[in-house]
Amino acid sequence: MPLHRLSIRARVEPSLADAVLDALAHPVLTFDDRGEVTLANASAQVYLGGWIVGLTFADLFPGHEPFDRFAASGKEMSLTSKTHARFRGFMGAVGAGARVLSLFPDEAEAPVVVLDEDELTGLLKRNGLHSRLEGAVAATVEGGGRVAVHCIDLDRFKLVNDTLGHGIGDLLLKKVSDRIRSACRKGDGIARIGGDEFVVVQTGVVDPQDAERLATRLVELIGRTYVLSGHTVNIGASVGVAVAEPKNGPRDLLRNADLALYEAKRAGRGRFRVFETGMDAALRDRRELEIDLRRASALKQFDVHYQPFVDLYTNRVIGFEALIRWDHPVRGRVSPVDFIPLAEETGLICKIGEWVLRTACATAMTWPEEMTVAVNISPVQFRSDALVQTVLSALAHSGLPAHRLEIEITEGALLENTANVLATLHALRDLGIKISMDDFGTGYSSLSYLQKFPFNKIKIDRSFVQGADEGGDSEAILKAIAGLGLSLGMAITAEGVETQEQLARIRSEQCTHVQGYFTGRPMSADSISTFLSA
Template identity: 40%
Template sequence: MNSQYQRHAALPAKANMEAHTVRITRRSLRTLTSLLFGVLLLAVLMVLVIAHQQNSDSIQQDANLMRQAWQQQQQEMIVDARDYANWGEGWKNLHLTVNKIWAWDEENFGPGLYSEYHYDGVFVVDGAGKTRYAVIDGKLSSVSLESWLGAQSILLLGEARKLHDAVARNVMIDNNPAIIVAAPITPGKVRDLPTLPGPPSVMLFVNIFTPEKLQALGNSLNVLEPRIASSVDEAQYEPRLVEPVVQGDPLVIRWKPKDPGFGVIWMMMPLLLFTALAVTLVTRRVIRHALHNAVISDRRFEMLAVSQSELADSEERFRDLAEAASDWIWEIDDQGRLRYLSSRFTAVTGHQVKSWMGRSLDQLISHPSHSLVSWLMHQEEEVQRVPLRCQFMSASGERRIGQLMAKTIRRNGLRAGFRGTVSDITHEVDAEARIQFLSRHDMLTGLANRVQLQEYLTTYLESVSEEDPLFVISFDLDEFKPINDTWGHSVGDAVLNEISQRLKNLLAPNELAARLGGDAFILLLRETTRAGVEYRCRALQRTVHQPIISGSHQINLTASMGIVSAPQDAAQPEALLRLADIALSQARSAGRNQWMWYSSDMANHLQSKRDMAQAIEAALKNKAFSLHYQPRYQLQSGKLAGAEALIRWQLEDGQWITPDRFIPLAEEKGLITAISDWVLMRACLDAYHWGEQRYVSVNISPVEFRANDLVQRVAHALRISGLPATRLELEITENVTFENPDRALEIMQGLRALGVRLTVDDFGTGYAALGYLKTFPFNGLKIDRSWMKEFPESQQAQSVVAGIVGLARAFALTITAEGIETEAQLKALKALSCEEGQGYFLGRPMPLAAFNARLREELLIN
């Protein structure tokens, strides 16, 4: 009875407790709902504010880009104007007199300024204000500057003359904005030029920004639809760029804003609306379930426990992150004493944390110029966030470079100390120093590179004099390339390093050795006499001649040198290096392993070679070459076997240029391939009509074996001409076989595969061993004319010729004698069973028409 009463008595208490829980739940949920919707409303407002700020930032960024681009256009035009205005040639041809041939015809100051620099107007105005020269839209014009530009041109001319320098101003031309740069014409650095009384002439460049140019400028800057403001009212609106002009209202350029903030609104608003709807649905569901959830309190306690666990995990995560990071964390009080160091401090420095607690930060970390603690105390908080480079000592005594970041600790508005991090950037600093070193030194040898060489020359040439000259030596190793080709680049690099070290050992502290690449070096010597320089050159030769041991290889080298002196020969870095290179080239041409001083005759000789090379190119282009054919006969039967094609070059004045004058130069300048292609094609086309049994012989330069396309070029000539490959003979000197034997063999096998005949030319004058006759696929050999001079009168000549004939017969090669000039020679060769021959006695080289006539005569005789 009592227990039942107790149960019934408990029911109202339970019901009251449930009602109390419902009221608390409802009150809490109403508050929570209000907060949630308040947060959503605040989020909407923040999105709108962010969108507006992004639009403003975008407009400001575009304005900055347009302003910088406009100013950059002005600066580039000023640089161009200075280059042309401060040019001695411009002073002579545009100020002293207006030389339109120099300016326009030779394109020194003509259409290139329009096509390359896009300058719509180029003017030269003399001291009296008269337009002496004008180029408009890339065309020579007689329009005056004042009639084209108006009165504002007078202001520009006066301002340029007043400032004695280039000035850039904005103007409006036909409602289009334009930049005009005016610069007074000066002799520049050229001295002793004549002058004219009165003000200097002024050079003007005009760049008109048409709508197309403005659009192109906008595209390059990602600025949309830039244009000129169409009215005063439109000019007041943003976005815009306002620039002053010489006369009239300021220049206003407007463009279409990007409005990136609208994209943020379109992206975020649907998300916020969806969130609001979700919050509403979730809130209703929570209210419904909360009223009927009997274990709400237990769940809250569980959630609290989970939150505490997550908080503990978060703290542990922070500790793990601090210990795993490469930086170590520090904290000091307002007196600069350390009160916290992360355990990472020990891993980085080797010091124990406890040994540094309470000590000054300045004892641990130092700066070259000031105390870190004092610096922190007196700097603003924004400055403290800027990384500061500092130094500290590791426990092993090694000096390390660190980067310090700091932030002020404040409690109740008062400074309570500082905390921050230190990153060990020692390796980064070392790498930066290494990069700086490599920027001025050769990576392989450690010698100075072109940058340091230029700096040295620029510095020393400012004070050089006849009493204290500077000598520049262009230094090259002779025959270095075969070392790389034969033993590999590792051996070549070792040789370069050894030579570089020897060069450095021979230089004084105020002298310099630089490597320009490959085996090319430059030496800068501070001697007072030529005898002193030559003494140093002999020392250089001796040190280069010393053998170099690389692995199992002993390498012996020689060197060629070209010497030039400053200021006697030149006083500019580029000129000195160029002249030294000319002298080096002469030393090489004279036989290598020597030095030569630069002289003006060398430059003349070089110019002559350049003129000859240009003439060769012109002859190829104008088809000035021709072929003569020297008959070749079968000596035993007397029949005409074919002919050797010999190139001839006759100038317009009737002078003949012999092949020995231009063929070596063509080989040197890389023109021999074009000449050879022409000879091959012409000879094959001519020989096609000679009959099935007769062949044509063409000489091939050894240089052509250095490329891999000789077989393809010969095949092309045969295919176009229709000449059977068996009727083409290629004459090759025996020296080809030892310059690069493997490549030569591969190319010859390709030619033989075509069916072409290969003959050794000038046999007995080269240096190859007889074994190459067995190795290489030759069809025949020619006895050089030098052995025929004393044949058959000389017993020695008879023995040599007979030996060559016997050698050819032993290798089953067709033997041809060249240089047959007497009947006695012909009879003696027949007696030796020589198969073919050619020479003046049998027939001189002749044009194609004469050779065809001889062919017809032989047909009649037969």
């Protein structure tokens, strides 16, 4: 790539200067006494995405004065020699650190700037991203076109780092960076702004579909398998996209893309979302709900209700499932569908889940001795090494025998760090606790987990039970799951039974247990005695 020369008073042969500067790996810029760029080497052109003409020192380093005025302004610097002044960290706009060399100190020449990139990936840093984005937005105002920002967050990167080590993690980040580069065009800016966070500034966007195509490509490329030093690694990417509107400035774009990323991660891994106006209000609602949730946890505003499950061979209630309830003083009854995901995201689920477990075990001690209590354990709780000890403590304090406790998990608990989760499940089973898989059939790899761990029970998701009324796939899946459980010697609970017809179908498929409004709605602990005696 040729040296980009606007005007320069060269002190060496131009061809030699070109060759030397273009061979440097670091981006190099020089400025005239008016603060305008006079020279940019090949690395600088790549670093700035080709956007060079018209740049000034103030554009790149807002809030800082050109070199020849530093001494007068009293800004801190350290001189390593008469002709070499070094500044580290003051030039936040382009890079997290920048080195400034004065080649012509006697003539008070403006500085030669050598910019530091991300050492690991060679990408822009956070502050360089802001400068690149400001330039791209300004260029669109003058030349037309639009800019899109893509915020990228790697899924399961932490797991790779924790299990395979930081060396493999660094290799993975380099490979991810290469794949992002291959998805982008020459003029696009790419930055790494955190451990596993990247941002792409997409230029030349004609319509939102251009941005969606790039986001699709990023999700697909990053999600492909990696082979790193003999290890096969699979990760994913969540992407939030914001396409610039006339009123949007650089900060607006980054904020909107970040909001879209949050929605993408809420929807599941390996997805992208494009910013929509309503996302702003949704985030405010989420923040308010989080505040209320933290208050509810501190003030113990939750309650536990219990839904019976019935043995279809004896037609007797043999236990209850513990279900958390939250009656907010202003919002009213808040659905677990709304607050449980937020509790998991914020980490509050560990404290809340432990309280539910202890409460359920203590309540179960007031029931007939043959009855069990089932408690849902969140995937987040399985990430804690203290889960087994927490369960042991709950049993010891309540006096509940281990065989009367049933732990329910969803497939989500097994998606991350499967080996550790399986070890925890085996430890719980060894204590005599029953383990069941909840919402069976809704995940993509449920069958493989039945091979890895011998569950005591599988629970057929309510969507198949209720969908079987119309025949088709739901009925076929219901039959298949019931037959599978029967052949493996596992108990089968059908959830969501609400009618006599559904109950009859469940019986005909030889399910062992049933749970639903038809056989008993969730009830308070105080209502159980009356229910059992009715």
